[in-house]
Each structure stands twice: as structure tokens, then as C-alpha cells.
Amino acid sequence: MSFEPLASDFLGFETLLTDREKQSIMEIRAFVDERVRPIADDYWERGEFPHEIIEPLMATDVGRFAWSETTPFENTAVFRGLVSMELSRVDASVSTFVGVQEGLTMGSIAVCGSDEQRAEWLPKLASGEVIGAFGLTEPLSGSDSAQGLRTTARRDGDSWVLDGAKRWIGNATFSDITIIWAKDIEDSQVKGFIVPTTTPGYSATPIQRKISLRAVQNADIVLENVVVPESHRLQNANSFRDTAKVLRLTRAGVAWSSVGVAIGAYEAALSYAKERVQFGKPIASHQLIQDLLSKCLGNITASMAMCVRVSQMHDEGTQRDEHSSLAKAYCTARMRETVAWAREAMGGNGIVLDYGAARFFADAEALYSYEGTREMNALIVGRAITGSAAFV
Template sequence: MKTSTSTPRPLDLIDLDTVLSESEKAVRDAVNQVCRRSVLPYVADWFERGELPAVRELAKEFGAMGLLGMHLDGYGCAGMSAVDYGLACLELEAADSGIRSLVSVQGSLAMFAIWRWGTEEHKQEWLPRMAAGEAIGCFGLTEPDHGSDPSNMRTRARRVGSDWVLDGAKMWITNGSIADVAVVWANAGAENGGIRGFVVPTDTPGFAAVDIKHKMSLRASVTSELTFDDVRLPAAAVFPDVRGLKGPLSCLNEARFGIVWGAMGAARSAFDAAVTYATQRHQFGRPIAGFQLTQAKLAQMNAELSNGMLLALHLGRLKDRCGLRPDQVSIGKLNNVTKALEICRTARTILGANGISLEFPVMRHANNLESVLTYEGTVEMHTLVVGQALTGQSAFR
């Protein structure tokens, strides 16, 4: 029987590093370094101001690293593994959920939609520039009145001669007002295949994007409302080979996979802050880390962080080997986001009043995770996806 002689490390008590390859650790470390250099010194200020002023510069820096669409092949994309992409999302969200959203929406929603469903012309026109960070994309699915039920979307596409004309609105769209291209899903009517996807250059007449203000979450992120007023597009703008919800849901599953990892990055950051604070904060003549109640909190937080990381890694290995079913992605998002939020809330109690200060990352992560909890599938929707997989019975209606 072998016994490990390694020294315990609070951020990796189960020695997860030992099952990562050297190239995987190199990807993780490279993203960690760029976040330390270009995000962490500024993100608390961005969050407080409710701005992401360096978004174009960040996109180009991430593009130069190969982070944008990194799990896609060809067209300037890096063609890396699902685990590589997951580790990148982990480090990006350890910096801030808004930064991970920038990369996730670019690569897993807008770029993946074009890569998977677009024509060769779409791919050649947009993917190389998007991979380099020279063009930014957004993904228009959610509407002001329809989030969890996109089948009833009100945005319409109609045929006018050989052209398409879009009318409607999309809400809570990351990157919306800074995007050069929008992937937009609209109801074209039963006679035209139902829900269809369109590649919409944002300089098209009738397209408008307005930033959403007064957010208390994802403040270091560009979030917009999109409107379409007689937006006329050529016939070639439509995705030719996908109809119905299969198109947008395939993209969402790609992005949700990144969230499975990213949420653990936010949790790790909050846990790290709690451990450091507990060893430095003295009460009653000793560090609060020496009290049983504090140690109980830290032990439970670490257990949930370790479990979430193991789940993310398993799903990543599975995705690389044979792909993932939607219910497997739902299990990952449901578990890891809820547990990450619990970790952040518990970390806040260890920091006491300091836990609400932007001098520490804890409340910023907790606030951000409140958005991550409900975007790209609410807790309720993912619970029902898992429930249907378990019972064979649909309970959505």
C-alpha cells in the first residue's frame, strides 16, 4: 500500500494536477498569467464602474493566444481539446465571470454557430477575424418575454423576394453593442422551416444595440438589448441546413460546458480568499483559522470545490472521447454553479464585513454567479432535463 508524501495544497487538496498532462497545465498556466497581467489588476474597478473599457484590447490579446474558438478546428482556430478549453474557462472565471463570458460567447456561441451551421462563405468571412479578436460576435436568442421557452420567440423572419427581413428584439445579449456580427435566431414560420439562424453584420440598416445599465451582476461585461426593424438580409445570410431549436441548443450546450469549468474558477478564487483571510485575521488572540467552526466551513467548501473539479474533468474527458449528451451537460451546470454560489456565500461569512468589499473578490464572484445561475438554462430547466433523463417523463409543460 502506497502512501503519498506530498504536502497538502489547499487549492488542490486531491492533487488533481497529477492527472493533467503537461500541455494541459501549460494552457491553464498561460491563461492564468494573462489574467494576472491584464485583468486582475483592473477588474474590481471595472466592476465598480460597471464597464469593460478594454474589451477590444482584451479580445485581441486573447485572440493572439488562441483562446477565441480554441476548441474549433480550422479557419484560424487552435483546435484544442475540450479539457484545454475547460481549463481556460476555469482561469478566466477565476478572474471574473464577465471575462469568461466574453470568451465563451465569442467562441462557443457565435463562432461555434458559424463553424457548425454556417456556409463556407460565412466561415471564411468571419471565423479567421473572430479567432484573432479582430471581429467580435454576439448570439441573439433570449428575448424580453421569452428566455426558457425560445420556441415561442417573437422575433420574425419573413421572405421578401429572395431576401430575408428580420423584425423583433433580443435581450441580455453579451457583447451586443460592441459586436461586428450577430448570430440571430428568428421564427420564419412553418412554411420556411420554423426557427432559423441568420448571420447579421451589425452595420446592417435597422439593427440597433443598446447597453443594459444598472446591473448588479456581470458588471465587467457588455450586456445589451438588440432590436431589428426591417433588417434586410440577402438569401445567403441564413444557415442553410438547420431548422428548429436544434441549432441554438447545440450552441448552448457548447457554452454550458465552459460554465461547468468556469463556475469552479469563481469558487476557487473565493475559497482561496477565505483560506488566506482566515489565517491572517486574529480574534480572541488567535487566527480564526484555528477555530472549529471556521475549519468546518473551509473543509466543506474544499469538498464541494474538489467534487466540482472532478465532475468538470470527467465531462471534459468524456467530451473529448465520445461527446456529451445534453443531460450530462445539465448535470454539470446544475451542480457546479449551485455549489460555486454556496462556496462564495460561505467565504463571505468567513471574511465578515470585509466580505462585501471589492478589496476582496468574494462578493464580486457571488454577484456574478447569480447571473450564471440562470443564464444559458435556469436551475429549473436543467433540473427538468436531468429529471427527464432519469424517468423518461417530460415535465416541462
Template structure:
């Protein structure tokens, strides 16, 4: 006699995972931002697997985040509700809990492009670009990494030379989110005159700018990342970001994004833990729910302890960020710890779901592969360890 069709499991329910009430007691304003992000997550969750599976960029869903005012990443932009650092972290966590590709798109749009404009743009540039970028109307890319320079992006080879009233850009960039979205790209290039890194706002329709979407990715499949060629790209002098004088300025933006990555890892881990816990309660093996087996309960307890440590680090570093006392090494520790912990939770959750863990409908495998990308970008584990080691010992081991 046939056993009947396979059972489908409901693993998308948000559970009470704040075991130590780490996130309790926030202001009503912070909670309102979090609630909007949770509503957004509920909107995109039923849709995102198909986009991810097809490797298709859900532009409308990115712009929907802008409509809900979720793209400003704690930056002060006229006409938009300013988030506290805690609210910005919660928004990142909640979008990541739904999907990593859309969280990455939001991080590029707000955490990198918008932050570069707020920190480095002229008043005229801000007037032109801040609002459309903050609202998601104009999508932006942040072109720093190159085919031969990822972790050592300080050694970038893309060049800029001044010719009269124009700058001429030449070089190659790789892994540029939104780099082929049809909007603008913040291009970082080395001035041939003084050897310093400078930033430029480049319209993607500019002659000589060509972007090819990277194919065959096994992670973050629903955000299009591009390999960009800059061939004699000419931009007006007013396209230069005037408040950038060296690579140290670029680092100011990158430090903040490492906090964002810490919260994003927490969102991924939360989703995978919730899926594992729900599955353990719903799945019956050997005559009782998986949750009734000692080894499963031990695994769930380990995952919860990891998740709680991630929450504590997120809140602690964000409090320093809000007070203006956060040091770069502290942001690196958050990124280092939380992406490592998210990988462990991903492995445990996938294992707990058995064969069902590789089905997109159960959400774990998508988060698991996306965490692999998260673990690498904005500075690899090794780079963060070297930053921490230098801070601890006073000795640089980078070279």
C-alpha cells in the first residue's frame, strides 16, 4: 500500500528566538522600523525562491524596500525617517531572515552607495542623487574590488587621469552588486598624478562602461553582481567625490558595513534555527517527533546558544556605534564571530532536516549558501582575524 504523497512542512513561521530578551526594551520608533522590515520580509518570502532558483534579479522587490523606507541604513536623508543604529541593524537582520540576495542589494544601496554620497559627495551631488538612491528609484553599485584585488583592494589598479575638465577612468572591477542595474556606480580609482585613491559617480550608460552579469553563482543568486570594464570612460570633473583624499576614506564606509554584515548573519542564522526547530516539532521518526530525541534537543540547545551570542555581539557593537566610540577592530570582531557562527548553525540546521534540508521550499539551503558569500564579502575571515590580531598585539601581520 502506498504511503501517500510527501508531507510539506511549514518552516517559515517567526518564532520567539530572543531567549535572553536581548532585543527587548527598544523604543517605539525602533520597533516601528523593525515591524516594517518584518512586513517586507513576509511579502518577499513566498516569492524569493523562484527568483533565486532562476538567478533573476527582483528589481521591483528592491524598489519595494525603498517604498517602505528600508534602504537608508541609519543615514540622515531629508524626507526619510532616520533609523538609529539599532533600528538599522534590526532592519538588516529582518531582511536577511527572509533572503540574503535582497539583504545584499539593500546593503549595497544604503550601506555603500548612499553612505558614500552622505560622507563624500558635494552639496550639488547630494541634491541630485540622495533622494533617488534612498528611495530605490535609482539603483547604485559600489565598484571597489577587482579581478586581482579582493582582500587587498587597497592595491587596486583602476586608474583615473585628469584631462582638462574631465576625468578618464580605465580598469576592471568584479563582484559589483547593482553594477549592471542601469543606474550609477561609485567607482574607486587611483589618480595617476598623485597615486591616491579617489571616488567618482559614474552613470552606467556612460560610453566605455560595460558590465557583464556574473553567471553560475551558487550563492546570492537573486542579486546580479557584475564584472565591469572601464575603457576610456570620461566623466565631468564634477563627478568626482570631493571629500575623498585617500583609501582611508573608503575604509570609513567599509567599517560600517561590517556591522551590517554581523546583523545580516544573525538574520540568516535566525531563519535557519527557526526552520530546524519547527521541523523538529513537525517531523516524526521512530514513532515520535524529532524534538523528542535527546541528540536533537542537544543540537537545538547548541544552536540557540550560538544564536544568542550573535545577538549579544550585535547589540553591544551597535551600542558603541550609536555612542560614536566603536573602533574598526570591534566591527571586525562582530563580522568575524557572526559569520562563523552562522555557518555552524547552517550546517546543523541542514543536517537536522536531512534530505529535506536541500529543498528550496524549506529555506535552509538558500540561507546556507548565501551565508558562504556573506562569510567572504566585506573582508574575509582571515582579514578580520588579522585586524583583530593587530589591535591585540600592536603588530601588523598583513605583509
């Protein structure tokens, strides 16, 4: 399969990939175009997830080159970002599933787990044999998770007892394990636990009536005297600083996903503009439509450039929290503009699923908020550039 960069990659960032990575990108692109695109609108409208794609998707290089037992990754951060982008330009819900599975669940075990935990769980998660979820956000704790967690962990001999609640947990209605972050009542430090979802006292209820990422199965989780052994405590998660190490990795991934959502809406609008005839000619030849499309492409290109550099810094070992936070805040804001302009270019048809932009327009709202709101990420950047924290 020959490599063909996306036309919407206006400055050719995909050419930075190695030959093997280029081939992987083409295989993943073909998979989502052939297997995901035809069903995405239907599953989104029904609010269901296409479980049948999980194993074949993870059998591609989406799962094959994820976290391994001995090394963090077997590919570059730029490649991993472009994978998120490719998935999101077709379906942000599928990209979110992968982000939870690989970035948050596998990332938690890879970064904070012991060698034994990595060996036990990472291969199963990479293949899709085990589905994971990540339980940090709570009904009364979101942006203040570093200090405001109410879920507790109590040591009881060789076990831990977890009590509390989580909200907005992706994959949680069908996950086999969930990483639960809880505050140790003894030292008030946040610790992580691998919780099998069949454990007595654990329950997950789907969140209904969403207007964004409808195919993602978010859930409310309740933990009532959930007992897990010490062997299920993430052995290298001793405070929220360790939780933040995982979030640092995934926050830049959300920035990449937002670029994909913007591209999906832009590509739909461009295709529509070339076919839609008004005043005797395709609207693509109208000045105001060309202005909208040019602004879309400008946002996409600037955001992609930022994502590429932040990913390169990760590979170089120089990326800091403020770098990924700036990327997440900036790229999701530009995404929000872009999907609105793309919908505008399609007129009334832009709000109908059949024309391609509406799903991206709606899904953008979730990406704009999760993995840290724009405001919280702005404050992380603000602290870095001023030396003063302004969180409260």
C-alpha cells in the first residue's frame, strides 16, 4: 500500500514519519474508512458502541505497537498522535475508546504498575482481550481532582477497601477492569487500583441523553465496600503526581484527536461545497465559502504544527505539563471554531447527520471539556509563564 498524505495535511507533517510508520498509518486509515465510516453515524445516533470492531482494530498497529512489558512505546509520539488524528477524522468515539484503552488504562499500568502488573495486563489490553476504563472524575470532583477526590481507600490487612463514586468514565459499561483512583484515608495521598468490574460492590450505570460522543459508553460508577488485594494496587502510584504523569501523556493525545475532528468536519464541508450548486455554480467557487474553508485549514495546520512539536518534545524528554496543556487548550479551541465554520459552509444541511459535519460538530464539545477544561489548562500554562499559581 503506497503512502499518500492527507490533502488536509497542508504542510505535509505526515512525511516526518518513518517508512514503517507511514505504512501503518495507511493500514489504519484503510481500516477506519472501510470498517468504521459506514457505521459511525448509525451507532452515534443509537448511542451504542460497535463492539465488533474492537479486536480487528487492536490487531492493526493501533494495538500492536502500544505499551509493551519492557519499553514505554515501540514508535514515536508523532506517530501515536497521527493515529489519534486518523481515528478522529472518521469517528471521535472510536478514537476516545482507544485513548481510554491505551492511553489511560494501559498508561496507568505502564507508568505506575509493577513489572508483574505490566506483564499480566498490558498484553491482554493491547490485544483487546481485556477492556479497560479509567476512573478519576467524580460527581463532585472534576477540575479539582488533585485535592478534591472523595473516593477513599482503606487498608485492611492484605487488601484494600474502596468506597465512593465516579462519573463520566468511558468504556465503563463494558470494561473488564477499571483503574480507580482513590484517596488513602491513612496518609491522604491518591493511589491507583486495578479493579475487576465483577468485584462485589462495583456497579456501572450508563449515562443517557448525551449530545456528544454518543457512541462512547460513559458511566456512573458506584463503589460500596469494594475489596481488592494489595497485588491490585498500582505499586508506583503514591500520590496525585503519579496520576499526573499519565495525564501528561494523554492530554497531548486529546489535542491530536481535536485536529482529527476538525479535519473530519472540514473534509465533509469541502466535499459538500464542490457538489452543492447555488446561483448556477458549485458553492466552492463562492468567495465567502472559500474564506470559511481557508480559515478551517489554517486552524488545522496551526494545530497540527503545535501537536507535532509537543510530540517531538515528548520523544526528546523535554515535554512538560505546560506544553501538553497549551496544546490541549489551543487545539480544542481551534477545533471548536473549525467545526462551526464547516457546519456554516453547509447551511441548514450542516445539522443533519447525512451530510457529514453534524457528528463532528457535536463531538467537539466533549473533547473541548475532557482531559482538563480550557480554563484549567490555561492556568497550568499561566503558572509556568508567570511563576504564580492562580487555581483558587
